[in-house]
Amino acid sequence: MSPRGVAILDLRERLFDAAERVLAREGPAALTSRAITGEAACAKGLLHAHFDGLDEFIAELVLDRFARAARQTDGLPAQAGRATVAGNLVTVALTLLNSLDPAVIGLALTRPAASLRIRRALEAGSPGFAAIQGAIAAYLDSEQRLGRLPDTTDTSSIALALVGTVHHLLMTSWADVPDPREQAERLVAVLVGAGPGGAAATEDLP
Incomplete structure (x- = not known):
């Protein structure tokens, strides 16, 4: 156990991971500060020493996961011209679905x-879905310049539709709806079709 007040390497991530495990195993009713610190093998009062109660902790956990998801999309524009447009969009959609519980x-x-x-x-600028939407739009713009999407493609609307759908899927119970991964794949197929750079294009550009 770590005594109260002693700094722990990556304490926030350790507590965040512990909270996600408690939620997955026992559900929301079991998520208490004591359950979290117990799961993280930390001193009982450690969470309250670093967060202003459970509400702030939960908010910071969500914001941390939003920021992590945004970081995972940062490199998407650099993927332009590789694999397929549809495949790249499906990959980012599934990454987002898997990065947020x-x-x-x-x-x-x-x-x-x-x-x-x-x-x-989020209103103050914390990374979230707006940053993810921007990265997807920038990627699609790059693909458009490469000729892998038609000039008439509304890249901003595709980015909005994809991010909005992922956001919706994350806000609904996976137990009572169809597999969200399958839904994301179908949506991408509708958004970009099977034209240049779409589902039918399987080879990398030279």
């Missing part, structure tokens, strides 16, 4: 104080 977001939505913290942080 719907149970965590669902829990935040049931706690008004946590939801308010998240909204204010």
Whole structure:
């Protein structure tokens, strides 16, 4: 155990990971500060020593996962001209679906104080879906310049539709809806079709 007040390497990530494990194993009702620190093998009061209560902790967990998802899309524009447009979009959609636990977001939505913290942080510029949408739009613009998407393609609307769908899938219960990964793949097929750079293009450009 780590005594209260002693710095722990990567403490935030350690507590965040522990909270996700508790949620996955026991559900939202079991998520208490004691359960989190116990799962993380930390001193019982450590969470409250670094966060202003459970609401702030949950808000910071969601914001951290949003920021991580945004970082994962940073390199997407550099993928222009590689593989297929459809394949690249499916990959980023599945990455986003796997990087954010719907149970965590669902829990935040049931706690008004946590939801308010998240909204204010995003409004202040914390990385989130807006940054992800921007990266996807920039990638599609690059593909358009390479001729792998028609000049008439509305890249901003495709980015909005994809991010909006992923956001919706993350906000709904996976247990009661079709596989979100399959839904994401079908959406991408509709958005980019099987034209140049779409599902039918399987080889990298020279």
